[in-house]
Amino acid sequence: MSVVVVTDSSACLSPELVDRLGIRVVPLHLLHDGDDYRDSVDEIPRGLSGVTTSGASPGELGDAYAAALADSGGDGVVAVHISRQLSGTWEAARQAAQALGEKVRVVDSASTGMGLGYPALAAARVARAGRSLEAVYQRAVEVAARGRTLVVVDRLDHLRRGGRIGTAAALLGTALAMKPVLHLVDGKLVLREKTRTSTRALAKLVDAAVEQAGSQPAAVAVHHADTPERAEEVAAQLKERIPTVTEMVVTGIGNVLGVHVGPGAVGVVVCPGGADAEDSSTASD
Template sequence: MPVVVVTDSSSCLTPELVGRFGVRVVPLHVLHDGHDYREGIDPIPDDLTGVTTSGASPGELADAYAAALADSDGDGVVAIHLSRHLSGTWDAGRQAAAGLGEKVRIVDSASTGMGLGYPVLEAARTARAGGDLDAVYRRAVDVAGQGRTLIVVDRLDHLRRGGRIGTAAALLGTALAMKPVLHLVDGKLVLREKTRTSTKALAKLVDAVAEQVGDAPAAVAVHHVHARERADTVAAQLEERIPSLTEVVVTEIGSVLGVHLGPGTIGVVTCTGGASTGD
């Protein structure tokens, strides 16, 4: 049987994509009022006030990896997770894999959302085509390195409370009403530039994506937190501005990431090198 690809629920992959590509998804957790909700499995309350989150545990990941390894008939497992700087999930995966031998490989995508999802799909596509463990692992690493993620948050206080503001910590000394354009650099959330309004921030976001992509073919995912209309507008602007785009998909960010980013957030992931959500 082909190599099996495992990821976590921050990859924002739809159930249809997960089923089509045979990907195994380990849920992250939303903790609220004494309850532990598994993202993508349990119904999660709409009101996320006072919510905290947690990554997948070593035990959960070990169980998932062991089952995937058995289903691969020993061909191997490639597990691709969100940035180690945003969650403890990658480190938990490393611990879990240590007890399962060299047939389980762990990849830090240095991203999240479709910045993680695209490497997962490309690794699964390689496995489905008959690629061995080394080939699947290399494809995951290569595509992860080709991804770029930019984010505009509506309010900075969600990032401040969640402790995910990382090397953009200097923002905490400024007005929380500021609309920053953030990006992921080596898996860390970093300030790209400051703006004063959402309109300006989104215009800067579109400019930055156009600058990154240039004339190269690229897949783009526009993510949002309860802001579908705004995301559709950004997607339309990108399609008009960048004729070389091979696909533009719009998808809502899951609850775990949404807790830290807050309503109104728009994120754009670009990935060159032939990545896509299609067959």
């Protein structure tokens, strides 16, 4: 048996990767008019307004961890989740893990999207190699620490309503018709740069991602909210300007994250050093 990796649906991992690496995904929730939709599980009607979101509950996570622990044959579980600054999921995960004992380890990715997905993938790859619980946990922590997440949104209203960015900053940005470049710092979404046009914002997004990648190998993901053409354009620029890309993913941003960033958003996750095979920092148990 081997350690089992669990994450949540905000990781935006493809079903193919999840199946191949045996990752368990716990859905986050979208709430609308008394209905509770499980992200990436339930069919969600298009065009809903007034949608809110909710993290996974301690009960849901506890059930997932218990099943994963049993399937690991007692080797253990590493649960990698969305930033505690963005969702109550991490606190629910901590409670669920505490009830199951030391064989369940929880990692705060301090990110979301593939900023969460890459640590989960890296941990699962180490787990499939038969490594120990500690080695899998440390790999997730190490890859999460290297990840950098940037995003451009068309409007700040959605982030303000969801409490993911300060009201003053959101209102100022809206009043000035800014196209901001945002990034995650210590798990919080903050303003990195202000621009006046979408074209300029996307150019700054690409520049920032190239800067973060540096000259070493890097895994790169481009996310989008109903704007695949923008995402493909950004991805093409990144492939050209970061010749050391080891892994490139272009994917939708997911239903829960889409509620907060709004349509038209484009995000980039850069993981310098990649998320593939182990490196020297996790070479021994």
